[in-house]
Every structure is written in structure tokens, then in C-alpha cells.
Amino acid sequence: MTDKREWPLWEIFIRGQHGASHRHVGSLHAPDAEMAIKHARDVYTRRREGISIWAVPANSIAASNPSKKGPLYDPAEDKVYRHPTFFNIPKEVGPM
Amino acid sequence: MYAQMVKSEASQDDPVKLAEFQARIDAGEKIEPKDWMPDGYRKTLIRQIGQHAHSEVVGQLPEGNWVTRAPTLERKAILLAKVQDEAGHGLYLYCAAETLGVSRDEMTEMLLDGRMKYSSIFAYPTLTWADMGAVGWLVDGAAIMNQVPLQRTSFGPYARAMIRVCKEESFHQRQGFDIMMKMCNGTDAQKNMAQDALNRLWYPSLMMFGPSDKESVHSTQSMAWKIKISTNDELRQKFVDQTVPQAEYLGLSIPDEHLKWNDEKGGYDYSEPDWDEFFDVLKGNGPCSVDRIAARQKAWDDGAWVRDAMTAHADKKAAAQVAAE
Numbered sequence: 001m002t003d004k005r006e007w008p009l010w011e012i013f014i015r016g017q018h019g020a021s022h023r024h025v026g027s028l029h030a031p032d033a034e035m036a037i038k039h040a041r042d043v044y045t046r047r048r049e050g051i052s053i054w055a056v057p058a059n060s061i062a063a064s065n066p067s068k069k070g071p072l073y074d075p076a077e078d079k080v081y082r083h084p085t086f087f088n089i090p091k092e093v094g095p096m
Numbered sequence: 097m098y099a100q101m102v103k104s105e106a107s108q109d110d111p112v113k114l115a116e117f118q119a120r121i122d123a124g125e126k127i128e129p130k131d132w133m134p135d136g137y138r139k140t141l142i143r144q145i146g147q148h149a150h151s152e153v154v155g156q157l158p159e160g161n162w163v164t165r166a167p168t169l170e171r172k173a174i175l176l177a178k179v180q181d182e183a184g185h186g187l188y189l190y191c192a193a194e195t196l197g198v199s200r201d202e203m204t205e206m207l208l209d210g211r212m213k214y215s216s217i218f219a220y221p222t223l224t225w226a227d228m229g230a231v232g233w234l235v236d237g238a239a240i241m242n243q244v245p246l247q248r249t250s251f252g253p254y255a256r257a258m259i260r261v262c263k264e265e266s267f268h269q270r271q272g273f274d275i276m277m278k279m280c281n282g283t284d285a286q287k288n289m290a291q292d293a294l295n296r297l298w299y300p301s302l303m304m305f306g307p308s309d310k311e312s313v314h315s316t317q318s319m320a321w322k323i324k325i326s327t328n329d330e331l332r333q334k335f336v337d338q339t340v341p342q343a344e345y346l347g348l349s350i351p352d353e354h355l356k357w358n359d360e361k362g363g364y365d366y367s368e369p370d371w372d373e374f375f376d377v378l379k380g381n382g383p384c385s386v387d388r389i390a391a392r393q394k395a396w397d398d399g400a401w402v403r404d405a406m407t408a409h410a411d412k413k414a415a416a417q418v419a420a421e
């Protein structure tokens with residue numbers, strides 16, 4: 001008898017050699033976390049792309065709503081002073 | 097290409113929403129899975145990405161055919177690595193299609209019962225070792241030509257899958273060309289094998305791009321949606337112009353007596369492949385069409401107990417964990 005359930009989807013995050021953060025690289029199906037990591041090793045690190053793997057069940061990820069883009073991100077638009085280039089430092093002061 | 101003759105679906109959606117959607121695409125924005133999209137965009141993409149994914153997976157078969165018979169251990173390891181990459185490409189693409197609301201099992205079933213297609217090129221046999229050279233050189237070469245522009249496609253998950261695929265693809269073409277160089281510098285018999293492989297695979301490679309779609313409504317819609325970036329003829333011309341000098345380098349001749357440089361257009365004039373043959377292959381009448389689907393069906397059936405066992409094991413482990421808490 002065949003079990004018609006599909007293996008759940010996992011989102012895979014990989015950290016490279018040089019200490020950067022884990023980055024999302026893609027997703028895959030696996031029956032459990034252990035197999036998800038084994039599959040991720042086979043699919044996403046065949047060319048030494050990383051030395052650490054996170055596998056997260058896709059349905060555990062909470063995501064922001066794309067239709068709420070405005071209210072979420074617009075407030076950042078008029079706060080240019082958050083960027084260093086907003087401030088003019090005279091040349092005589094030297095590098096800062 | 098890996099997705100050939102993909103019919104676009106008309107959209108029955110609200111014209112205002114459609115216009116907003118088109119404006120986003122025209123502005124170069126990426127469409128993400130949870131964004132609103134026209135029904136036709138979703139359906140066309142499922143068909144296109146699904147067919148592309150199936151092609152990667154079925155495409156393993158003609159090369160897998162030679163893994164056990166590769167001439168050296170090194171060639172065997174290289175071919176195995178290449179075939180393994182193609183499995184990965186299939187996975188990236190199935191995952192991209194799944195974000196549109198179709199499951200991988202559904203897509204597999206649609207391939208097996210003929211509702212979904214795979215690229216015509218993989219319905220041709222690989223008869224000699226030289227075919228491994230010609231496939232890497234020509235077939236992966238043609239695939240690259242199509243996949244590079246698709247990195248800019250409007251659907252985010254598809255574009256990201258293409259970026260990963262393209263990173264791996266150039267190894268495939270180079271290992272193929274390397275085999276061709278070796279054979280062309282070998283004995284007369286080896287060089288003849290290389291020429292024979294080119295003779296058999298040249299026109300099927302040109303077919304990969306699909307028939308001319310300059311006047312096709314499907315193509316116009318898909319190009320407006322940026323899920324198709326170049327016309328079939330543009331890509332085929334590029335492929336011919338790139339490949340002819342490479343054949344000359346190898347000392348091989350392209351099996352086309354009408355092939356001629358055209359100064360005016362800055363490209364080669366070449367003979368069209370036999371499009372009746374192409375349509376027949378797409379219908380499932382290629383020389384290996386029956387074998388290919390039979391092999392996929394067998395893998396699906398023979399793997400069922402493994403998939404079940406792993407699910408049962410995961411269930412058991414999860415239950416034990418709950419009991420321990």
C-alpha cells in the first residue's frame with residue numbers, strides 16, 4: 001500500500017566558509033530534519049558552498065504580507081539622515 | 097528549448113489589476129509567489145517550469161546510459177557529477193513550480209501520463225561514447241543559451257533557480273567539448289565517431305529552440321510577461337553562430353550543405369530542421385520516447401516503498417519525541 005502523503009517542504013540556509021550569515025539557498029522535500037540536512041548536503045553543497053546547514057520546516061516560517069508593503073516600509077523613506085552620506089563633513093577634517 | 101511550445105493561457109482577470117501587474121513587470125519588479133498574479137500567468141508558468149524540470153530529470157537518462165561504460169575512471173566520475181547536477185536542476189525547478197500551487201507528485205504524475213512534456217532532445221538515443229561529448233557541447237550549450245536570459249525572468253523563484261542552474265551549467269558544456277577535443281585528436285576511427293555524433297545530434301539540437309515563433313500569440317504574451325525573454329529564432333541564430341567556429345576548431349563539419357556566413361546579417365544562414373519530425377517527437381513518437389517514460393515510471397514505482405518507509409520512520413520518531421516530552 002502506498003502512502004499518498006508527500007514529504008514536507010524544508011527551507012535550506014547555508015553559511016559559507018568566511019563567517020557570513022546563513023543565507024537562504026532554496027528548498028527541498030524530506031521526511032524529517034535529519035534527511036532534510038542530508039539532502040541539502042547533496043543538493044546545495046556539492047562545490048564547497050558552505051560549512052553549516054540549517055533546515056527549517058517551510059510551514060514554520062512566518063512571512064510579512066506583500067500587500068502591506070506600503071505601511072511596513074514607507075516610514076523608512078523620509079529618514080535619509082539614517083545614512084552617513086546625509087552629513088557633509090568638510091574635507092579638512094579628514095576621513096570619517 | 098527545455099520548455100518547448102508552451103501555450104500561454106488567456107487571463108479572465110479584472111483589467112485594472114492586469115494593468116497594474118503589467119506595470120510592475122515593465123518596471124522590472126520581480127513577482128513573488130504570494131503576490132497577486134493573473135490566472136494565465138500562473139498556469140503558463142506551471143506548464144513552462146514543470147516542462148523545464150521534467151527535461152532536467154529525463155535528461156539524465158541518455159547520459160546515465162554511459163556512466164558504467166565511460167572509458168576511464170576519471171571520465172566516469174565527471175559524467176556522474178554532471179548527471180547529479182541535472183538531478184539538482186530538476187529539484188530547483190520543481191520547487192520553483194511548487195510555489196505556484198502545484199505539488200511535485202502531481203507534476204510527476206502528469207509527466208508519466210503524458211499531460212506534461214519534456215524536451216524533444218531527450219527522446220533521441222546516445223549510441224556511442226562520442227555522444228557524451230556532443231550532448232555536453234551542443235545540448236548543454238543550447239540550454240545555456242536559453243537559461244542565461246531566463247535569469248532575468250519576472251517570476252522570482254524561477255529567476256533564482258536559473259541563476260543556480262547557470263552557475264553549474266558551464267562545467268557541463270566544457271566537459272563535453274573536452275571529450276570532443278580528445279576524440280578529434282585521436283585515431284581516425286575516434287574522429288569519425290565524433291563526426292557521427294555531430295551528424296546525428298545537430299538537427300535535434302536546433303529543434304531544442306522550438307519552431308519559429310515570430311508570429312505566435314503565445315510567445316507575444318509570454319514575452320510581455322517576461323517569462324520568455326528572446327524569440328526562438330534569435331536564440332537558434334546565436335547558437336549556430338557560436339557553434340560553427342567551435343566545430344571548425346575541432347576539424348568537424350556541420351552536416352548542412354547550405355550553411356554559409358551572411359555578411360549582411362552578421363550571422364550564418366543555415367537549414368531548418370525537419371519540423372514534422374519535431375512535432376512527431378513532441379507527441380511521444382521519438383526513437384526513445386517510450387523507453388524514457390517507462391524508465392521514469394519504473395523509478396517512481398520502485399521507489400514507492402522507500403518513500404513510504406521513510407515517512408513511516410519519520411512518523412515513528414516524531415511519536416517517540418512527543419512521548420518523551
Ligand SMILES: [Fe+2]
Nearest residue numbers: 152181182185
Ligand atoms: Fe541542467
Ligand SMILES: [Fe+2]
Nearest residue numbers: 182236265268
Ligand atoms: Fe546541464
